[in-house]
Amino acid sequence: MEFGFGAEDEVFRGEARGWLEAHQGGDPARSEPARSDWERELGRGGWIGLGWSEGGYGNRRASLTQQVVWAEEYARAKAPPRSGHIGENLLAPTLIAHGTDEQKTRFLPPVARGEELxxxxxxxxxxxxxxxxxxxxxxxxxxxxxxxxxxxxxxxxxxxxxxxxxxxxxxxxxxxxxxxxxxxxxxxxxxxxxxxxxxxxxxxxxxxxxxxxxxxxxxxxxxxxxxxxxxxxxxxxxxxxxxxxxxGWRVAMSLLGYERGVSMLAQQIGFAEELGRVVEAAVTNGTAADPVVRDLLVRQWAELRTMRWNALRTLGSSGDSTGAAGAPSVAKLLWGRWHQRLGELAVRVRGAGAAVGPADWSTASPYELDAFQHLFLFSRADTIYGGSDEIQRTIIAERVLGLPKEPRGQGG
Missing domain, CATH: 2.40.110.10 (Butyryl-CoA Dehydrogenase, subunit A, domain 2)
Known part of the structure; x- marks a missing residue:
């Protein structure tokens, strides 16, 4: 499968990049009113719901490659965290696939305008x-x-x-x-x-x-x-x-399939940013001279590239029902453990300093973490939330490889 960006995609990239530069405002404030305002700003710009293929619900049309372009440019711009991604990326595709016309008319336009979360x-x-x-x-x-x-x-x-x-x-x-x-x-x-x-x-x-x-x-x-x-x-x-x-089970499983689509590529842009900061720290403090650390950094880079190509391949072969059944589980297994290892590597690069708080407690809250500490602690849950690694392996074994189902308790 060949997944590439054409001339129209690059024009779209320029438009997306220009809009983000003009509207982001530099500081991705995390307060709730600012997050709500940002969703409405995205809605007014027509940037919510690019993947919706039907209807007149307030979103602009965009090809699959243009959806990837937007996701990547958004991540590269370090734009504010989204409050509306659950409505846009999970609920909306589910309603388009399973909802009534009345449900689509009622719920999709407010999501596209950034008005309902x-x-x-x-x-x-x-x-x-x-x-x-x-x-x-x-x-x-x-x-x-x-x-x-x-x-x-x-x-x-x-x-x-x-x-x-x-x-x-x-x-x-x-x-x-x-x-x-x-x-x-x-x-x-x-x-x-x-x-x-x-x-x-x-x-x-x-x-x-x-x-x-x-x-x-x-x-x-x-x-x-x-x-x-x-x-x-x-x-x-x-x-x-x-x-x-x-x-409900059929609808719920359909929704989970949407959860790990184009957004995986934007997630990987964020991963690349984190890896870049770890590499920079290793070079600055000299730990990159350690051959073991250097090998780990190269391995993280290579695996991230592999995840990107796997995500692109998956998007380009969505018509393969066998592959589609296991693609979200494969992706989750790949990035969950990768991100945990990055957190472990970040604190290893920092050394003993990773175990202490901010240097100036007078200007920091008692529980303020730096970026590497936050990465390490938050990534502990990566192999659990969204379906644990054990569950993902079971899905691949049973639904893709056709292996016998594991024995379950009464009612299983």
Missing amino acids: WCQGYSEPGAGSDLAGIRTTAVRDTGGGSGDPGRSGRSGGSGRSGGSYRITGQKIWTSLAHEADWCFVLARTRPESTRHHGLTFLLVPMDQPGRIEVRPIRQLTGTSEFNEVFFDGAVASAEHVVGGEGN
């Missing part, structure tokens, strides 16, 4: 990598009197014509739930069901005081991007079931 309600305390074990329930209420709460009338339908669902349970590791307007939730709608049967994919408004509680999770890094979310009779409209009741 989403979070993902999948993992639970007892069902993380093993997603089929979820216990959150959604009970159908056909009375139609409870309605569908939402933010300032933006809920997109009262639910009166088709009833609603009452959701009870807990989700965990929910990225950006404290900022989100909506959450797509995988819940069990058939009480007697087990494993991947009887699950439903629901769109749930987050503005439900007393019914939804968000609790930030403090991480090793001292930050709190992840959250616990508790649902206590939270209401979702029956009109906001995606793919039909009981078909």
